[in-house]
Amino acid sequence: MIDLNDLPAADMIRVGLADLAGRRESVASYLVQIGSLNMRRCGIEVPVSDEDALEADHRLYALLSREHGNDAHRRYNALLRELVSFERALALRHSRMLIA
Numbered sequence: 001m002i003d004l005n006d007l008p009a010a011d012m013i014r015v016g017l018a019d020l021a022g023r024r025e026s027v028a029s030y031l032v033q034i035g036s037l038n039m040r041r042c043g044i045e046v047p048v049s050d051e052d053a054l055e056a057d058h059r060l061y062a063l064l065s066r067e068h069g070n071d072a073h074r075r076y077n078a079l080l081r082e083l084v085s086f087e088r089a090l091a092l093r094h095s096r097m098l099i100a
Helices: 010-021 027-034 036-041 050-099
Strands: none
Touching (some): 010 050, 036 050
């Protein structure tokens, strides 16, 4: 598996992978599901169906709404920005591994 050390949001992604493997619903597991396609492209096994991955953003927002109320939208956007940063750094690391 690709080394996640020093990637942005790597700790949250690790938690999400563990939560997903343990079938726990969490903010982190929903983020991993949302990013599962890009993670798979880079060699990270993500145990989620394509259907669940497509609906993960709605489930994440619902969870954030329950936990944060009116701040859910802001928190949702911040989490997605963290996920995008992780995905970009992961893709760059993966492409460098392929070249080396």
